[in-house]
Amino acid sequence: MSEDASILARGVSDAEDRLLTAAEPLAGLQLRCGGELxxxxxxxxxxxxxxKTRRYGFRLARAICAQDGGEKVTAWVEVEPCVGGEGCEIRVRSWHSAPIPSEDAGAVEYRRTLTERHLAELSVQLDAGQRVLAVVCETPELAEVAAAMEAGLGRLWTEFLPLEDVTHHQPLHWRLLDGARVRVAGSERNWRVALIPHMQPGLDPAGFELLLLSDEPAPQPLPEPAVPVAQTRRSLVGQDLAPVLKQPISRIIANAETIRTRLAGPLPDAYSDYAGEIASAGKLLLELLEDMADLEVVESEGFSTAPDRIDLCEVARQAAGILGVRAREKGIVIEPPQQGESLPAIAEFRRVLQVLLNLIGNAVRYSPENSRIWIRLEDVGDRARVIVADQGPGVSEEQQARMFEKFERLGRSGDGGTGLGLYISRSLAHAMGGDLTVDSAPGQGARFTLEVPADPDV
Known part of the structure; x- marks a missing residue:
């Protein structure tokens, strides 16, 4: 049997990687994948x-995968540079197709949740009674409702986002509210909410993550009038870049996650991995953008916090609840302060929560799977302390001296950090009249201590 007898299909490409001619089944696959011939x-x-064949100038062969409708196609393909030309000859030597297995409903729901998190333009953390705990806004259009929620912490979220076509009043079961249409004051777009419960096995939800989404693009803001430099000093990142870049970056992440999780249709593993790399790069860019905006704030002249009477125990429990889902994905158990504990302090609630989210988030990121993170309180007279301890790799004394510097990542790469979180957190602690320190040793985990003034009237 001649070598040509094992060839199922041939094709020819040119110097611009266009498929000029092809026989079946290669020609049909080209057309069904959205191409032309x-x-x-x-x-x-x-x-x-x-x-690669064109670039290296010699024959290459390997198995390729593609999706052809509801089937996965695997083919062995040889590609060889054309003699005297800049194109390539393509030879298909085997062709196998098999139905794509249906996916588990739970996995599909999990991927839907990931995608909605990246599409959301407003994210709200709720307690078990659906009362507002913390708000993160992604678009200037929602700044007013976000500010109202921040000023009304502890109230039901439906007081700020009225339900459309629902006559019943709260409390409603959260499953009835997941996907509900809501009205947003000052916005002409259609909005819906997604409610993600913080579930514990055998128990009712300990809280919720509320996402506000719209299927319509946000209106483009009108250009602001020029302001003379002598009159005011603008914040380049926080006022100029962040509002403009956040939404398109979030859309890139969401689209990449949609491709990676195959919500738009079946996809080979290699392409899902490519989309995952795009999403990871987008997340890092968005995190860097947010950290740069915070950096501008804490380094601006006259920056100060808004001290108030708070309970550090309650803030710590809320931070642990917000990051509980991320920790459980790695099998990590977060042990927050016990119910009934209390530690009054004088500090800004939002800034303390920001610092604790950074500390606990770092602990989750760098701790091994199936480990534990402890959050403990200490009352030391006129000072109140929150301690976050983990079972991570720990850091040396030399690294401890550098880890609070700007952009310091201690030689790590590819872990998604920006190197600004600890610098910003310590700056916030100092602005509140406190401090942020670390106690650690290689192989013994790390123990971060946030210290703020205690409430003298308690």
Whole structure:
């Protein structure tokens, strides 16, 4: 049997990686993948193989995968540079197709939740009674409702986002509210909410994450009138860049997550991984943008916090609840202060929560799977302390001296951090009249201590 007898299909590409001619079944796959004939190669793994063959100048062969409707196609393909030309000859030597297995409903729901988190333009943390605990706003259009929620912590979220076409009053079961349409004052867009419960096995939800979403694009803001430099000093990142960049970056992340999680349809593992890399890069860019905006604030002249009487125990429990889902994904158990504990202090609630979210988030990020994180309180006279301890790799004395510096990541790469969180957190602690310190040793975990003034009247 001749070598040509084992060839199922042939094709020819040009110097611009366009498929000029192709026989079945390669031609049909090209068309069903959205390409044309002739036209740019529409099968991503085949396109990559052709590009490498052209670049290196010698024959390459490997198995490629593609989705053809409801089937997964695996083919063995050889690609060889054309003699005397800049294109390539493509030879398909095997072709196997199999139905794509249906996915578990729980996995689909989990991926839907991830996608909605990235599409959300407003995120609200709720307690078990659906009362507002913390608010994160992603678009200037929602700044007014976000400010109202921050001023009304402890109230039901439906007081700020009235339900459409619902005559019943709260409390309603959260499943009846998941996906409900709501009205947003001052916005002409249609909005809906997604409620994600913080579940504990065998128990009712300990709280909720509320996401506000719209399927319509946000209106473009009108250009602001020029302000003479002599009159005011603008915040470049916080006022100029962050509002403009946050939404498109969030959309890039959301679209990449949609591709990665296959919500838009079946996809080979390699392409899902490519989309995951795009989403990870987008998340890092968004985190850096937010940290740079915070950096501008804490380094601005005259920056100060708004001290108030708070309970550090309650803030610590809320921070642990917000990051509980992320911790459980790694099998990490967060032990917050016990119910009934209390530690009154004088500090700004929002800033203390921001610092604790950074400390607990770092502990989750760098701790091994199936470990524990402890949050403990200490009353030391005129000072009140919150301690976050983990079972991570720990840091040396030399690293401890550097870890609160700007952009210091202690040589780590690829872990998603920006190197600004601890610097900003210590700056906030100092602004509240306190401090942020670390006690650690290699192999013994880390113990971060946030210290703020105690409430003298208690």
């Amino acid at each position: 002739p036209g740019t190669i529409a099968v991503p793994e085949l396109l990559e193989l052709v590009r």
